[in-house]
Structure formats: C-alpha cells, structure tokens
Amino acid sequence: MDTNLARLQRITPTEADSFADTVLDGLARSPKEIACKYFYDEAGSRLFDQICELPEYYQTRTEVALLKRHAGEIAALMGSGVEIVEFGAGSLRKVRILLDAAHNPRAYTPLDISGDYLSDVVRVLAADYPALTLRPLVGDFTRPLEIPALSTPSRRAGFFPGSTIGNFKPDAAMALLRRMRSNLNGGGLLVGVDLVKDPVRLHAAYNDAAGVTALFNKNLLARANRELGADFDLDAFAHYAPYNAAAHRIEMYLVSLKRQTVTLAGRHFEFAQGEPLHTEDSHKYTIESFREMACRAGFSPRAVWTDEDRLFSMHWLESR
Ligand SMILES: C[S@@+](CC[C@H](N)C(=O)[O-])C[C@H]1O[C@@H](n2cnc3c(N)ncnc32)[C@H](O)[C@@H]1O
Numbered sequence: 001m002d003t004n005l006a007r008l009q010r011i012t013p014t015e016a017d018s019f020a021d022t023v024l025d026g027l028a029r030s031p032k033e034i035a036c037k038y039f040y041d042e043a044g045s046r047l048f049d050q051i052c053e054l055p056e057y058y059q060t061r062t063e064v065a066l067l068k069r070h071a072g073e074i075a076a077l078m079g080s081g082v083e084i085v086e087f088g089a090g091s092l093r094k095v096r097i098l099l100d101a102a103h104n105p106r107a108y109t110p111l112d113i114s115g116d117y118l119s120d121v122v123r124v125l126a127a128d129y130p131a132l133t134l135r136p137l138v139g140d141f142t143r144p145l146e147i148p149a150l151s152t153p154s155r156r157a158g159f160f161p162g163s164t165i166g167n168f169k170p171d172a173a174m175a176l177l178r179r180m181r182s183n184l185n186g187g188g189l190l191v192g193v194d195l196v197k198d199p200v201r202l203h204a205a206y207n208d209a210a211g212v213t214a215l216f217n218k219n220l221l222a223r224a225n226r227e228l229g230a231d232f233d234l235d236a237f238a239h240y241a242p243y244n245a246a247a248h249r250i251e252m253y254l255v256s257l258k259r260q261t262v263t264l265a266g267r268h269f270e271f272a273q274g275e276p277l278h279t280e281d282s283h284k285y286t287i288e289s290f291r292e293m294a295c296r297a298g299f300s301p302r303a304v305w306t307d308e309d310r311l312f313s314m315h316w317l318e319s320r
Helices: 015-028 042-052 058-078 094-101 115-128 170-183 199-205 212-228 287-296
Strands: 083-087 107-112 156-160 189-194 237-240 249-256 260-264 267-271 276-283 299-306 312-319
Touching (some): 015 212, 015 260, 042 212, 058 094, 058 189, 058 199, 094 115, 094 156, 156 170, 170 189
Parallel strands (some): 156 189
Antiparallel strands (some): 189 312, 237 249, 260 267
C-alpha cells in the first residue's frame, strides 16, 4: 500500500439502501424519475470517462484546455499549502493539471459517490504523486456533509469541474454551493460550468453518434437489474435527450418503446408505450447567471475564464 494514500473513508451513509428506495419511489411517481447520482456505479463511472473522449462532447476538452492555460493563475489564487478538496472527482484526470501547478499542496481530498471506482483511480494517482497526501472520501454531497479535518488542518480550496453543478435545478444547485462553502472553511471554489449555446451543438453532445451516452443512461436500468434484481428489458427503452431552450437545460429520459410491466422487490410498475422515465437534467448558464447564483450562495465571484467560442467557463469563487 502506498504510504501517501489514506484508506478510503465513507462520510455519508451507503447509497445501496437509498438506491432501492429511490427506484421504488421514482417508479411509483408520475412522471417517473430516478436521480442521476445513481448513474455512477463502477460501470457508470467508466462509461462517463468514455463520454469525455467523444468528439461531440466538447465540455471535457474545453475545460482541460482552460485549466492548462490558466493553471498558474489558479494556483496563485489557491495559495500555498492548501488542501484541495474535489467534489464529484470521477477519473481524477483534471486535478493533475492543478496539482502540477499548485504551490506545495498540503493534501488532495477527492470525494465521490462511486466508491469502487474512486478506490481504483486514487491508487494510480498515489503512485504518480508519491509526495502528496491523498485522502479519498466516499459520500453523497447532496446529503448533510462534514469533511473531516486533516491531522494538521490547513486552508482548503474546492474543485468542482465537469459542470456537475448543471445536474441540479437552480435552487438545489444554490443549496449545494452553500454546503460546499461551509465545508471549505473560508476557502475558495473553482467550478466548471457549461454555457448556454447553439441548441444543435448541445443536442449533439448528449446524443452522440456512437451511442455511448445512451449506454450510460441505460446503465441506470442495468444497475437496478444487477443490484436490486429488477427485470428491466434494456432493449425496450430508448435514450432521449432533448434541449429545453426555455429552461436552458438538456433533459434526459429513457422512453418505454412498448406497453410493459417491470417487476422490482415484488412490486409491479406499468409503463405505457412512449412513457418517459426522467433520469437527468443538465442546466446551462450564462457567465452572469452563474455568478449571480454563486453570490446568492454566499460566494464572491472573482476570476472567470472562458474559451474563444464561449462554450465553457471556469469560475474562481471566494467565500464571503
Ligand atoms: C459529470 S461527472 C464529472 C466527473 C469529473 N469531475 C470530471 O470533471 O470529469 C460527475 C461526477 O460526480 C460524481 N457524483 C455525482 N453525484 C454525486 C453525489 N451526489 N455525491 C458525490 N459524488 C457525486 C459522479 O460519480 C461523477 O464522478
């Protein structure tokens, strides 16, 4: 075991029980829905990594380019000796750019709901950064959250890339930013936010030609079959992800291709032909609308960086 790598620590209750409750509750609703955080078991995390490589998925490429271009400025804003806390850390690829530029970082604390995947990727990072203290946390940042202090507490800087903030409706997004702020103990937050743009481009990003996003969406049903013994027929549902221009968001659904009954935990759920199951929203912001929300969450927006085509933005927010 690498000595710089602490044991994976769970800081919110296991999501396995809540997955069962969420699916049972969500299938009984009208319209039917399941929260997108349940996409991310190990298979879902790996599918998301494939999405990041797709030609249509401009988000990852653009955010990585912004991070590389502005790493020096970001490192100066974060300051020396900070603990970098990443929310929804995923593959841990983007943080390498920050770690390479950071001034003597005290520790890196990745937090993710996808525990098995985090356990794999953090081992690779630990081998590549032997001098860095790594403290992986498994938890759900939508729940009350307390990130434990290090043995010698230091200033924190938050990192929240990937426009994961877009997966929350504006009120929930603001509440999430507040929760992060209170965990940063006065430190700043670097957030990646996807921008409002040509709906054709947005539509293509969530409806890729290779069908990887469709597989990612259907992993929710595959996961329910694997973990909960449900009997979803994956071929009897279609991936559907339209852009709702009035609400500035991509909406993701699985649409039942026929009249069918799904059985889970002894309960039966009827789907009409064409009935949608809502699985995700991805809200898009303007730079101004995101900064306004950050203000309402108790941050002072400072630097903001965007690409020439204004596809994506990165915001440095200071705690007030
Ligand atoms: C859109 S992906 C972004 C991944 C990575 N940060 C990036 O920028 O490529 C969202 C990430 O957040 C994690 N996640 C989603 N909901 C979460 C929650 N409620 N609590 C903790 N992590 C969550 C997922 O497991 C996934 O790794």
